[in-house]
Amino acid sequence: MDFVFDNNIPIYIQLVEQLKTYIVSGALAAGERLPSVRELAMMTKVNPNTVQKALGELENLGLIYTERTNGKFVSCDSEKIYALRLEYAKNISAEYLAGMKKLGFSAEQAVIYLEDLGGEDFDTSGM
Amino acid sequence: MTLLECKNISKKYGEKEILKNINLSLPSDKIIGLLGKNGAGKSTLIKLINDLLTPTEGEITVKGKPIGVESKRSIAYLPERTYLDKRMTVQAVLTYFSDFYDNFDRQKAEKLLAALDLDPKERLLKMSKGMQEKVQLVLVMSRKADMYILDEPLGGVDPATRDYILNTILSNFAQGASVLISTHLISDVERILDEVIFIDKGQVVLQESADELRTREGGSVDEIFRRMFRC
Known part of the structure; x- marks a missing residue:
C-alpha cells in the first residue's frame, strides 16, 4: 500500500479516503487484520494520533471493527463494501462523463470512446 | 493531561x-511543532524549558513541578548545536549517556546505530554532518522520556536524512510522551504534527491542531505560516 498526501488538505481526511479505497478495492480484504496504529504511522509517515483519528472515522462508518486485545479488522460485511465500491464507481463515471461533455462528447459518444479506448475505429464524423 | x-x-x-x-x-x-522565523525566540524558549537559561519573569512547570533536576530526567533534549566532545567515539558517547541518564536504553540505541552501519569505534568528528545529527538523534530518542524537545533537528541535512530523522522520531518516542520540534522547515515536518505553535517576535501568536488550522484557513501549515509572517 502506498500513501500520498497533499499538505493542503487535513491529513486525517486524506488517510480515511485512501484507506477506504484500499478496502473497496480489496487490497485490504474483508476480515483482514489492519496494521497497528504505530505500523500505519510508520507506513504513512503521519502522526499516530492522526492515524487513530482516521481509524475511528472508518470504524464509525462501519468499514472496520475493533476486537479488543486483537487489533482492528476490515469489516466482513462484503455487501456494504460492495455498495461503497459501486458508489465510488458512480462518482468516477460521473466525473468522466462530465469531463467528456466539456470536450463536446455526448454521453453515448463518451461510452463508445471508452469501449475502444480511443482506438482508430472511433467515428468522429457525427461530431 | 498537561505535561508542561x-x-x-x-x-x-x-x-x-x-x-x-x-x-x-x-x-x-502529542507531536507539537514550534514554528517561527529565525530570531523569533524558539531556541530561547527551549533553553528556558530545559533550565539552561533563567526567565526574567514567570514560571515553568513540568508535570506540575517547577523545572529542575526532576524535569531534566523527564525531558530528552536535542540542542541545536552539540555539547558532545567530537573526539569521542560512538561507544564512548553511549557510555556517557548511560552514566548520565538512568532512563537511557543503551540496547535500543545500539540497535538503531547498527542500522546506520556505523563503526562503534568511529569518532564523531570523522563523520559527516548528517551522520552526526543521526547519532545525536538516536541518543536522545533512546531515552524513555515524558517529553522530547528537538531544536531544529532538520537543519542543514539532505532530504534523505530528513526522512530518516522524521521516521526515527515517529517510531521511537515513548508511549504517551510528547515531542516538541522547533523548525522553520515547516513543509518537511507538518505531516507528523498534531499541534502547531506559531511564535513571532517573542510572542505566541497561535496554538492549534494542525488539521483544524488547515480546515479553517485553507492550505498547508507552511502556506498559512508564510501568509501570516510575510516579510
Whole structure:
C-alpha cells in the first residue's frame, strides 16, 4: 500500500479516503487484520494520533471493527463494501462523463470512446 | 493531561525583550511543532524549558513541578548545536549517556546505530554532518522520556536524512510522551504534527491542531505560516 498526501488538505481526511479505497478495492480484504496504529504511522509517515483519528472515522462508518486485545479488522460485511465500491464507481463515471461533455462528447459518444479506448475505429464524423 | 506549562514567561537581555509574556500549555501524547522565523525566540524558549537559561519573569512547570533536576530526567533534549566532545567515539558517547541518564536504553540505541552501519569505534568528528545529527538523534530518542524537545533537528541535512530523522522520531518516542520540534522547515515536518505553535517576535501568536488550522484557513501549515509572517 502506498500513501500520498497533499499538505493542503487535513491529513486525517486524506488517510480515511485512501484507506477506504484500499478496502473497496480489496487490497485490504474483508476480515483482514489492519496494521497497528504505530505500523500505519510508520507506513504513512503521519502522526499516530492522526492515524487513530482516521481509524475511528472508518470504524464509525462501519468499514472496520475493533476486537479488543486483537487489533482492528476490515469489516466482513462484503455487501456494504460492495455498495461503497459501486458508489465510488458512480462518482468516477460521473466525473468522466462530465469531463467528456466539456470536450463536446455526448454521453453515448463518451461510452463508445471508452469501449475502444480511443482506438482508430472511433467515428468522429457525427461530431 | 498537561505535561508542561509556561506561565507569563518573559526573557530580557538588558533592554532587549526576547520573549514577551509567553503562556503555553503542552499536553502529553502529542507531536507539537514550534514554528517561527529565525530570531523569533524558539531556541530561547527551549533553553528556558530545559533550565539552561533563567526567565526574567514567570514560571515553568513540568508535570506540575517547577523545572529542575526532576524535569531534566523527564525531558530528552536535542540542542541545536552539540555539547558532545567530537573526539569521542560512538561507544564512548553511549557510555556517557548511560552514566548520565538512568532512563537511557543503551540496547535500543545500539540497535538503531547498527542500522546506520556505523563503526562503534568511529569518532564523531570523522563523520559527516548528517551522520552526526543521526547519532545525536538516536541518543536522545533512546531515552524513555515524558517529553522530547528537538531544536531544529532538520537543519542543514539532505532530504534523505530528513526522512530518516522524521521516521526515527515517529517510531521511537515513548508511549504517551510528547515531542516538541522547533523548525522553520515547516513543509518537511507538518505531516507528523498534531499541534502547531506559531511564535513571532517573542510572542505566541497561535496554538492549534494542525488539521483544524488547515480546515479553517485553507492550505498547508507552511502556506498559512508564510501568509501570516510575510516579510
